[in-house]
Amino acid sequence: MELTININGQPVTRDVEPRKLLVHYIRETPGLTGTHWGCDTSNCGACVVLMDGKPIKSCTTLAAMCEGHEISTVESLEFDGTLDPIQQGFHELHALHCGFCTPGMLMTTRSLLNENPDPSEHEIRTAISGSICRCTGYKNIVAAVRWAAEHEATMTSGSSSISQEA
Ligand code: FES
Ligand code: FES
Numbered sequence: 563m564e565l566t567i568n569i570n571g572q573p574v575t576r577d578v579e580p581r582k583l584l585v586h587y588i589r590e591t592p593g594l595t596g597t598h599w600g601c602d603t604s605n606c607g608a609c610v611v612l613m614d615g616k617p618i619k620s621c622t623t624l625a626a627m628c629e630g631h632e633i634s635t636v637e638s639l640e641f642d643g644t645l646d647p648i649q650q651g652f653h654e655l656h657a658l659h660c661g662f663c664t665p666g667m668l669m670t671t672r673s674l675l676n677e678n679p680d681p682s683e684h685e686i687r688t689a690i691s692g693s694i695c696r697c698t699g700y701k702n703i704v705a706a707v708r709w710a711a712e713h714e715a716t717m718t719s720g721s722s723s724i725s726q727e728a
Contacts, residue, residue, distance in 0.1 A: 588611065610670050648707065
């Protein structure tokens with residue numbers, strides 16, 4: 563079946579089997595391998611992308627379900643050479659080690675800040691409860707999200723495409 567999905571504001575058209583998963587549709591698009599494929603069972607959260615601004619697990623979403631929707635991947639966070647505040651927060655607070663969980667964590671927490679610009683630690687931990695990090699112990703991830711919340715208003719990179727959708 564021929565399928566067109568808007569990914570990061572660009573239509574991507576491909577002839578795929580109906581069983582094609584969104585994570586593979588995305589990763590097979592040139593330049594979009596930032597979305598990671600981990601457990602394949604909807605447990606780890608490495609594959610999280612945004613559909614119409616809401617986080618979804620692309621390893622258990624059929625690509626065919628996404629036609630007519632806007633999909634945002636981790637590549638959309640950086641805007642015009644400037645990191646999104648959530649990316650900057652992860653950098654400032656050393657919130658990643660191996661980085662495998664990071665794309666999903668970034669997209670999950672970007673969505674959180676779009677809906678709740680001043681989340682508590684409890685709200686951050688609840689938001690990322692569907693994502694597993696095997697390295698950091700979560701403390702620095704939570705701190706990074708708080709850093710982004712506190713700096714977002716003053717950072718020009720708050721104008722990334724996803725922030726604008728919020
Ligand atoms: S690869 Fe999708 S939740 Fe783990
Ligand atoms: S930084 Fe390694 S899994 Fe999270």
